[in-house]
Amino acid sequence: MPWKAALLGIAVPGLGQLYSGLPLRAVGLHTLLLAVNVLCLAGLFLPVKPWNIAAPLACLLVTWALILLDSVRCAKHAPAGYRLKAYNRSYVYILLILLTWPEGNGIKHFMVTRLAEAFKITNSSMAPTVISGDRLIVNRRAYVERSPRRGDLVTFRLPGDQSELFLKRIIAVGGQVVRIDQKKVYVNGVPLVESYAQYGDSASVALRDDFPPSPGILNNLPPGIDETWARQMPGFIQSDGLHVPPENYFVLGDNRDYSWDSRYWGFVPESDILGKARVIYFSWDSQARHIRWDRVGEILQ
Incomplete structure (x- = not known):
């Protein structure tokens, strides 16, 4: 039949x-x-x-x-x-x-x-590049033949809590020096052109907007900072900024004023990086309750 x-x-x-x-x-x-x-x-x-x-x-x-x-x-x-x-x-x-x-x-x-691997975005720390409700495809083979590079959007296991998966942008790689002066990011003394970055708070906040912070600020443990990182950070600070150790990466969220990233918990070891975010395969607006068709298929840069 x-x-x-x-x-x-x-x-x-x-x-x-x-x-x-x-x-x-x-x-x-x-x-x-x-x-x-x-x-x-x-x-x-x-x-x-x-x-x-x-x-x-x-x-x-x-x-x-x-x-x-x-x-x-x-x-x-x-x-x-x-x-x-x-x-x-x-x-x-x-x-x-x-x-x-x-x-x-x-x-x-x-x-x-x-x-x-599929990856679901649940917050706005990477806006406007990816926003809450976006679902991404992560290329797990992106770093089989090469190491991650500055500017890559990577997924990784959070240092100190391997159960947490994060998505951030690589700003500096091992051997480079990073500093932030009044929200402006410098790598090896050269200001970065960051068309992807977004700022939503006009106020100036130590650690977030001026990095690395002074020892006095670290001693007072700024809000959100990991205590272990606060103790370790001075060992990587020199007069020109924060020195990223080999096989480690300094990452930031594109939504700079509302991102919990390397400023607060430290470097990402290369061994903890899972892959490179490649494409938005689906996007759902939970408030308006509809599919964001204009975001489906978006190639991530």
């Missing part, structure tokens, strides 16, 4: 073909869909909006639909008098459906640890 083949194909692509007595076709098409999943993930890194989202999604949906239609066609064109095989039993289908769950989880684990 074609409708049974369709239902099985919806449950697990390829099962509809198995129902029609075509096990090799079922395995081949199921494998094809898995391969298309991986290729579509790679398509998310296309440098053209909105094709970086639309093209992979369309490819995946078309492949899935064609496999489903093929299962119906195979059932309709089954030979006259066709009798179900020994493996066409409900318990066999249930077993195969259960077996595909670990398969899906295994592929997801491989993608997350080796290729790419």
Whole structure:
């Protein structure tokens, strides 16, 4: 019955073909869909909006639909008098459906640890580049053959709390000297041109707007600063600014006046960096309750 083949194909692509007595076709098409999943993930890194989202999604949906239609066609064109095989039993289908769950989880684990990972933004510390409600794709292979560079948007584990994942922009790398003078950032004495930075508070606040702070300010523990970092920071301060040690990074949020970053808790070791934020694949405005279509597919710089 074609409708049974369709239902099985919806449950697990390829099962509809198995129902029609075509096990090799079922395995081949199921494998094809898995391969298309991986290729579509790679398509998310296309440098053209909105094709970086639309093209992979369309490819995946078309492949899935064609496999489903093929299962119906195979059932309709089954030979006259066709009798179900020994493996066409409900318990066999249930077993195969259960077996595909670990398969899906295994592929997801491989993608997350080796290729790419989804990341949800829940605050405004990186506005206007990314805002609350944005969902990003992070390239986990970005730093396989090279080290992170200044300006990269990176996800990392928070030093001191490995359970916390953060997204910030690299401002200075190991061996460079960073200082902030009245909100202006200098690296190796050269002022940075930061079109991505946003400031929302006209007041001048020590540590936040003038960095590194004087020893007196550190001794009084400014609000928000990590105590361990307050004790360690003087060891990296010289007359020209804060010296970033090798294989470490100084990171800031683009929304400078409202970001908890390296100013408050210190350097990010290279070993804690997980990947480079690449593209916004979805964005939801929780207040207006609608999708921000203009942000979908945005390439992050």
